[in-house]
Amino acid sequence: MSLLHLEDVWKTYIMGETELHALRGVTLSVEAGEFTAVMGASGSGKSTLMNLLGCLDRPTRGRYLLQGEDVSSLPPDALAAIRNRTIGFVFQNFNLLPRTTALENVELPLLYAGLHGAERHARAREALGRVGLTDWAHHHPNQLSGGQQQRVAIARALVNRPHLLLADEPTGNLDSRTSAEVMALLQELGRGGITVVLVTHEADIAEYSSRVIVMRDGQVRSDVRRTARRAEPEAPAGEQHADAAGGSAP
Amino acid sequence: MTLLQVLRVALRALGRNKMRSFLTALGIVIGVSAVIAMVAIGDGAKARVQQAFETMGSNMLVVLPGSTTSGGAMGGFGSLPTLTWEDLSAIQTQLSAVRYAAPYLRTSSSVVSEDTNWSTSVAGTSPDYFAVRSWPAARGALFTVSDVEGSTKVILLGQTVAERLFGQGVDPVGQQVRVRNVPFQVVGVLAAKGQSPVGQDFDDVVFVPYTTFSAKIQGGLKNLLAGTIFVGATGPQTTALAESQVRSLLRDRHRLAEKADDDFSIRNLAETASAAEEGARTLTTLLAAIAAVSLLVGGIGIMNIMLVSVTERTREIGVRMAVGARGRDILLQFLAEALALAVAGGIVGVTSGLLVAWRLAMTFGWPVLYRLEVIFVAVAFSGLVGIAFGLYPARRASRLDPIQALRFE
Numbered sequence: 159m160s161l162l163h164l165e166d167v168w169k170t171y172i173m174g175e176t177e178l179h180a181l182r183g184v185t186l187s188v189e190a191g192e193f194t195a196v197m198g199a200s201g202s203g204k205s206t207l208m209n210l211l212g213c214l215d216r217p218t219r220g221r222y223l224l225q226g227e228d229v230s231s232l233p234p235d236a237l238a239a240i241r242n243r244t245i246g247f248v249f250q251n252f253n254l255l256p257r258t259t260a261l262e263n264v265e266l267p268l269l270y271a272g273l274h275g276a277e278r279h280a281r282a283r284e285a286l287g288r289v290g291l292t293d294w295a296h297h298h299p300n301q302l303s304g305g306q307q308q309r310v311a312i313a314r315a316l317v318n319r320p321h322l323l324l325a326d327e328p329t330g331n332l333d334s335r336t337s338a339e340v341m342a343l344l345q346e347l348g349r350g351g352i353t354v355v356l357v358t359h360e361a362d363i364a365e366y367s368s369r370v371i372v373m374r375d376g377q378v379r380s381d382v383r384r385t386a387r388r389a390e391p392e393a394p395a396g397e398q399h400a401d402a403a404g405g406s407a408p
Numbered sequence: 409m410t411l412l413q414v415l416r417v418a419l420r421a422l423g424r425n426k427m428r429s430f431l432t433a434l435g436i437v438i439g440v441s442a443v444i445a446m447v448a449i450g451d452g453a454k455a456r457v458q459q460a461f462e463t464m465g466s467n468m469l470v471v472l473p474g475s476t477t478s479g480g481a482m483g484g485f486g487s488l489p490t491l492t493w494e495d496l497s498a499i500q501t502q503l504s505a506v507r508y509a510a511p512y513l514r515t516s517s518s519v520v521s522e523d524t525n526w527s528t529s530v531a532g533t534s535p536d537y538f539a540v541r542s543w544p545a546a547r548g549a550l551f552t553v554s555d556v557e558g559s560t561k562v563i564l565l566g567q568t569v570a571e572r573l574f575g576q577g578v579d580p581v582g583q584q585v586r587v588r589n590v591p592f593q594v595v596g597v598l599a600a601k602g603q604s605p606v607g608q609d610f611d612d613v614v615f616v617p618y619t620t621f622s623a624k625i626q627g628g629l630k631n632l633l634a635g636t637i638f639v640g641a642t643g644p645q646t647t648a649l650a651e652s653q654v655r656s657l658l659r660d661r662h663r664l665a666e667k668a669d670d671d672f673s674i675r676n677l678a679e680t681a682s683a684a685e686e687g688a689r690t691l692t693t694l695l696a697a698i699a700a701v702s703l704l705v706g707g708i709g710i711m712n713i714m715l716v717s718v719t720e721r722t723r724e725i726g727v728r729m730a731v732g733a734r735g736r737d738i739l740l741q742f743l744a745e746a747l748a749l750a751v752a753g754g755i756v757g758v759t760s761g762l763l764v765a766w767r768l769a770m771t772f773g774w775p776v777l778y779r780l781e782v783i784f785v786a787v788a789f790s791g792l793v794g795i796a797f798g799l800y801p802a803r804r805a806s807r808l809d810p811i812q813a814l815r816f817e
Contacts, residue, residue, distance in 0.1 A: 212730070214729075214730065214810045214811050214814075215811055234735060235734045238729065238732050238733060238734040238735075239732065239734075241729075241730060241731065241732045242731060243732070247730050247731065249814070253730075253814065254727075255724055255727065257424045258420075266727070266728065266731050267731040267732050269409060269413060269417070270409060270731060270732040270734075270737060271732065272410075314731065318732075
C-alpha cells in the first residue's frame with residue numbers, strides 16, 4: 159500500500175463566470191520512505207497539489223488516499239487532526255510565530271495534540287536536538303539566522319512524528335550554503351524513514367531527491383525515479399554562527 | 409487543548425503587546441469603575457434620604473387641620489382649626505392600625521435661663537409624640553402621662569437649645585428655665601436628631617406637656633385643637649391603612665357630605681420618604697445607565713483591537729491551522745484573549761471604582777455602600793462584554809481558510 163495515492167484528482171476554482179482548473183486529473187502514488195521533488199513553473203498546479211497532499215484543501219473531484227484512508231471528503235476538524243498527527247509542514251518563509259521562543263514554536267503541534275507540559279517540553283527539546291538547535295531553544299525567531307529558523311520549522315514539522323513531511327520551497331529564502339545544510343537535514347530524515355515531498359523550482363535542489371515529478375498545466379508531465387545526489391553541508395549542522403538570512407539561491 | 413492551555417496561550421499573546429493590551433483593557437476599567445462609582449453614589453444618596461426620613465419618624469402620619477376660605481381665596485391647610493380634642497381621643501382609641509396619637513401645639517417664644525436666653529419653638533405634646541418620632545431622652549427622662557394629667561411645669565430641651573442656654577457638656581437636668589415668665593423645671597434633654605432633608609434643625613425646640621402649654625403658654629379654644637396630630641401606625645405595612653382609617657373617621661366625625669372636600673389633610677411621611685427614595689433610585693439607575701454606556705464603548709474598543717489582531721496575525725492563524733488547530737481552537741483562543749482583557753479590566757475597574765466611591769463619600773459625607781452584587785454584576789458584565797465583542801473577531805479568525813491565511817502578507 160502506498161503512503162499516498164491520488165486518483166484522477168481535479169481541483170477547480172470558480173472565478174466569477176470562468177472555471178479555473180488548477181489540477182486536471184492527477185494520478186500518482188508515493189511510497190513510504192520516498193524522497194520526492196515536485197517541479198514546475200508557477201501556475202503549473204504544484205502548490206495546489208501540495209495543499210491537497212497536506213489536507214489543507216479538498217479536491218473538487220477524484221480520490222485522495224492517505225495511508226489507505228480516503229480523506230478527500232473528510233470534514234475540516236478531521237483534516238486538522240490528520241495535519242496534526244500524520245503530516246509535517248515546512249514553508250518557504252519558515253512561518254514561525256514571532257516573539258515566541260524556538261521551543262514554544264516547536265511545541266505548537268503538541269499543544270493541539272493535547273499533550274501536557276512536561277511531555278510537551280521533552281518532545282520539543284528532543285526535536286530541536288535532532289536539528290542541532292538544543293542551545294537555541296529559548297531564542298526568538300528574530301535572533302536566529304534563516305537556516306536556523308528553517309531548522310526550527312523542520313523540528314516543528316517533526317515533533318509529532320509524522321509519516322509525511324511536506325516542504326514548500328524550503329530553501330527558497332536561503333543562500334546556497336544554508337540550502338545544502340537544510341537539504342542534508344531533510345535527506346537524513348528521509349533515511350530515517352519519513353516520506354518527504356518537496357516543491358521546488360530549482361533544479362539543483364531537485365537533484366537531492368530520488369524522484370522528480372514535473373507538473374505543467376495541472377497535469378503530471380514527467381515522473382522520474384533516479385539516484386539522488388547526496389547533500390554535503392560544508393560544515394556540520396548546528397553549531398554555526400548566524401548565517402545571513404533571506405539571500406536567495408541563484 | 410484544555411481550557412487552561414487556551415488561557416495560557418491567550419495571556420502569552422496579550423503579553424506580546426503589553427501597551428496595546430493595557431490600553432484596550434483601560435476602556436473596560438473606566439467603564440466598570442464608572443458603574444461601580446455611580447451605583448455607590450446613588451446608593452449613598454438614597455441612604456442619606458432614608459436616614460433623613462428615619463430621623464423624622466417612621467410609620468408616621470401628620471394630621472393637619474383644614475383651610476379657611478375667605479372671598480374665594482384658600483388659606484392653606486392649618487389656617488383654620490378644625491380638629492377637636494375629641495377627634496384626637498377617637499383616633500387614639502377607635503382605630504386598629506393606630507398605635508400612637510399625640511397633639512402638637514406650637515408657638516415661638518424665647519426661653520430664658522439664669523444667664524442667657526434663646527428664641528426657639530415651644531411645643532406642647534404628650535409622651536406618645538416621642539414614641540411616634542422614636543426620639544429618646546439623652547439626659548434625664550421624658551415627661552410622663554401623669555405630667556400631662558397634672559399640667560406640671562416640666563420642660564424637655566432639644567439638644568441645640570440645651571447647648572445655647574447651658575453650654576456644651578453641661579447637664580441642665582434639674583435647672584429652671586422660664587418661658588413667657590412661667591418657670592419650668594428641666595426634666596430631660598432629647599437626643600440629637602440632626603437636620604431635616606431641607607436643613608431645618610430638629611433640635612432647636614423645647615417640649616412641655618400640652619395641658620401645661622394650653623394653660624400657661626398659649627390658651628386656645630376649649631374644644632378645638634389648635635395644632636396638628638401626630639399619628640403612629642402599628643407598623644410600616646399598616647401606615648396606609650392607618651391613613652385611610654383616620655380619614656374616614658374624621659370625615660365621619662366632621663359630618664362631611666360624600667362629595668365634600670376633606671376639612672383636614674393627612675401627610676404620610678412614609679409615602680414622601682418612598683417617593684424620595686424612588687427619586688434616588690431613579691438617579692442611581694440613570695447614573696448606572698450612563699456608566700454602562702462607557703462600558704459598552706470599552707467593549708467596542710476590545711472588538712476593534714481584536715479585529716486588528718486577527719488581521720495582523722492571519723499568518724499565525726494559518727500556521728496554527730496547518731499544524732493541527734481546529735476552527736474551535738482558534739475561536740477559543742481569540743475569545744479567551746478578549747475575555748481575559750475584559751475580565752482583567754473588570755477587576756481593576758472594580759478596585760478603582762470602589763476607591764472613587766469611597767473618596768466621593770468622604771468628600772460629601774454620606775455613607776459608602778459597597779454592594780457585593782453590584783461588584784459581581786460588574787465583573788460578570790465585563791466578561792459578557794468580552795465574549796460578546798470578542799465573538800465576532802474570533803469567529804472571523806476561526807473561519808479563515810488556512811491556505812489563504814498562510815499566503816497572507
